[in-house]
Amino acid sequence: MNTTKTALVTGANKGIGYAIACGLGGRGFRVALGARDDARRTEAVARLRSEGIDVFGVALDVTSDDSVAAAAATVAREAGRLDVLINNAGVGGRTDDGAQDPTTMDLDVLQQVLDTNVFGVIRITNAVLPLLRQSDSPRIVNVSSNMGSLALQTGPQMAAYAPSKTMLNSITAQYTRALSNTSILVNACCPGYVATDFTGHNSARSPEQGAAIAVALATLPDDGPRGGFFDDAGTIPW
Ligand code: NAP
Numbered sequence: 001m002n003t004t005k006t007a008l009v010t011g012a013n014k015g016i017g018y019a020i021a022c023g024l025g026g027r028g029f030r031v032a033l034g035a036r037d038d039a040r041r042t043e044a045v046a047r048l049r050s051e052g053i054d055v056f057g058v059a060l061d062v063t064s065d066d067s068v069a070a071a072a073a074t075v076a077r078e079a080g081r082l083d084v085l086i087n088n089a090g091v092g093g094r095t096d097d098g099a100q101d102p103t104t105m106d107l108d109v110l111q112q113v114l115d116t117n118v119f120g121v122i123r124i125t126n127a128v129l130p131l132l133r134q135s136d137s138p139r140i141v142n143v144s145s146n147m148g149s150l151a152l153q154t155g156p157q158m159a160a161y162a163p164s165k166t167m168l169n170s171i172t173a174q175y176t177r178a179l180s181n182t183s184i185l186v187n188a189c190c191p192g193y194v195a196t197d198f199t200g201h202n203s204a205r206s207p208e209q210g211a212a213i214a215v216a217l218a219t220l221p222d223d224g225p226r227g228g229f230f231d232d233a234g235t236i237p238w
Contacts, residue, residue: 004054005135006079007218008032008071010062010124011089013044015196016143019211020086024218025053029084032075034060034124036067062089062120072127081134084218087121087168088143092198093160102159110160117164118171125175132184140175141217144168144188144229151237155193169229169238176227185220189213190231 007024011017013035025031025048033048033055035041045057056078060071075082093113098104121142132138147155148165155162172188179186191210195203213231217224229236 002080004028004030005083006030006032006075006081007084007086008034008058008075008082008124008128009086009088010034010060010120012086013037013040015198016191016194016207016210016214017086017088018044018048019207020088020143020214020218021048021055022051022053023208023211023215024084024086025051025055027215027219029054030079031055032058032079032082034058034071034089036061060089060124062124063115065123068123068127071124072131075128076131079131082128082131083135083137084139084141085125085128085132086141086143086214086218087125088214089116089120090143090198091116091161092158095158100158100160102157105159113160113164114167117161118167121168121171133182136183137222138182138184139218139220140184140186141214142168142172142186142188143214144172144190146190146231146236149229149237172229173227180226183222185217185224185226187217187220187225187227188229189217190229190236192231 007029009021012021012033021031041057048055061067093109099106099109145165147162175186194210195201
């Protein structure tokens, strides 16, 4: 059996996803770099290769059933199985004109955000689940946000984005229950407030720092936690 582990990272062409790909690649994983745009994917694959990382590109738009099915087929063909899935791809949704004030909510924005941040996670997870089941120590990491914590209710008011992460957390718990009799460990994480295009680079925290908790959850030992929500400091309240 091939002992090199393969990790699929969604939305890995930039930001935290790219840093997660880099971090896992540096730990000996073969990286399946999921990205929806051909040019951005090709450029990111080349950049990782130049850093000595074993990587192949996977065309992947998590909002498209066809793209997701094709992506799963690509991973199957290239690697034969999957050891780690990092559900990182995410969007904030526009906020102008009260689009994410709940009292003036733009329902199209809510739909777009949910389609990527929640439906997208379910689409790709279920498409690659048969490949994860072939791994000895499969891991799924959902990149969430503490803005989705009902207990904390932190960050700016974003009434599409924050609830999308609340639902992602709940979905994480549902997968954990469904997979409780398997070796698949499913966890959610918050990267912290990180300097990426998403935040307008308005933070001192680097993508590498933000990636660290996802990399840690992707490389948990077999007796590691399942169904948790973590950041660098430990458990985040739901
Ligand atoms: P980013 O720099 O905007 O990167 C987002 C990535 O997701 C890009 O690669 C983007 O691809 C991809 N993506 C968006 N829609 C997609 C789709 N339909 N299919 C496939 N890929 C798609 O954002 P980031 O800050 O790295 O965020 C990564 C994750 O961390 C997100 O889930 C976000 O919610 C979460 N997060 C971020 C922060 C933060 O402070 N930055 C805090 C908490 C949680 P394109 O380049 O093609 O658009």
